[in-house]
Amino acid sequence: MIGKLINRLLQGIVVLFVLYTLTFFLIRALPYGPFQTEKAIPAHVIEKLKTQLGLDQPLHVQYIRPLKNILLEGNLGVSTRLEGRPVNEIMAQAFPVSIHLGIMSMILAILIGLPAGVISAYKKNSMIDYLLMATAMIGLCLPSFVIGPILAEYLGRSKQMFPVMGWDVRQVSTWGLPVFTLSLGYAAYLARLTRSGVLDVLSQDFVRTARAKGVSTVKILVKHCLRGGLIPSAAYIGPAFAGIISGSLVIEAVFQVPGLGRHFIKAIETNDANVIFGIVLLYGALVTLGNIASDFLIAWLNPRSRAQS
């Protein structure tokens, strides 16, 4: 188990390394440099700035320097857009907001999706099954950036139930709507996966045996089916977490959440290399951790997959 974890973490490091390299070349390929302002900057100032930032050095030096700083000191350098503000500081400010949004959405998606799927499977082909699955389908097909503005408008602005702007971790009303909007699509998908997973197990022989022995339906469902039935959902948790983490970019734009998304879009627009590196690598690390968690969840739920690897 521990060997596998170490293996996966090493693989994660390879991912981040590939990601860094890819990002490095994409930033170099951006059609504009970091010094584009409305007023033209004099040429000698640009020269000076370039020297200061090391942009006049050969490519391999530019490639290695941020990497060395990140690895050895955990220092992401300074932002060029926000004149000299350290990237670590920017991230430390915005990241808690983004991760709060992401984790809360994930939890909410699981809290909505799993019970809905189990109920749907338990009451297969009943009215409530159709109702739940139809709702899930609609949840899948209505993009968050359509639902978001509508919710913000009707629950926020006209009914005054939620403040439309601002973010305070202690007040649910300030982050309730973005979290709910972000979680909807994932809750819908989880519900569908859970339903088909549980149905799969319900059709197996050992369930018939249990039923023949007179075990109650609820007990069959909870004790015998849930574990196996949740495997497809567990496998989806990794990709879902990745989706939620990057989906928060959109939600942050819709609800004006002061998270990383805002910085990321601005950084790309102004070729703010260090900020881009910081955010891309952080997202990459989160996605990797989500995938690892997902794998271990599957291994815990399904002893057979443990034996194989």
Add this chain to the structure above:
Amino acid sequence: MSLVIQKGTSLRADAMQRLKKNHAAVLGMYLLLLIVLAAVILPFTPLLADPNAQDLLVKNTQPNQQYWFGTDHLGRDIFSRVFYGGRISIAVAVLTTLVAVSIGVIYGAVAGYASNKVDALMMRCVDILYGMPFLVVVILLGKVLENMTAAWAADLVDLFTADTDSDDKINAVRTAIEPLVTMVPLFLAIGALSWLTISRIVRAQVQSIKKLEYIEAARSLGLSHFTILFRHILPNCIGPIIVYTTLTIPGVMLFEAVLSFLGLGLKPPNSSWGVLIKEGADMMLTNPWLLFFPSLFFSLTLLSLNFLGDGLRDALDPKSSKD
């Protein structure tokens, strides 16, 4: 004694029958056909006004008899913009999915058929790509490609309109070419990045099929690996591939909309459903029809594709019983 001869049904006919019994899937299929046909054919008919023609005298008109879906703040006809936009959204989604599925199928098939070592190496690469924060990389990529594709589009428009001075014709050519040329490179790239899941599905399928006896027979006949893999194994994976293709298209359409929403992809005045939804969301308060109609068509298309995909999966799934 009478002899009843029951005609055997082929697997495909069997699947077709099961699909027909699934009302949601059939409805989805017809609805999808209708929307796609409308988006493909209508732009060639005089029914649609020029989607980019502005008429400030009728700006912000509510839906009425002349403007069925109303007009926006520049007096552009939303009815026409919805179908022109739909054409772009659908074309881009289909193209991207085709790229993704082609790469995924070939990669997955080779990995599944190859020796354990090669397979492990190939799948490790897939694992690594899975760890990428996809949207983040694509946003960056979109910015990189933006100016390049705009220049290409301008060149192409010049090329096709070299012999004419008429503004109308130049505009018509631009409406046709610009959206595709500006979007296609980005979405080809997206397609080239989103083949991971399909490759895993195909690999698993190939691995289970290659152990069957008829493959052994094919091998003992001395057939080449290429023939065995592409002629005898892959055709038996077609079910999951079709299903996955149907379910990928809505994902890509959603992705296009997200990118448009974040201001990447298409540039004004061109429209796709994503662009229209964004513009609509900005003016939701005063002109709700600007959000309503594009969202309606977008969601209906996604809904149809998902229902159809679900129906196909149930119909083609070898595990589902004959009932």
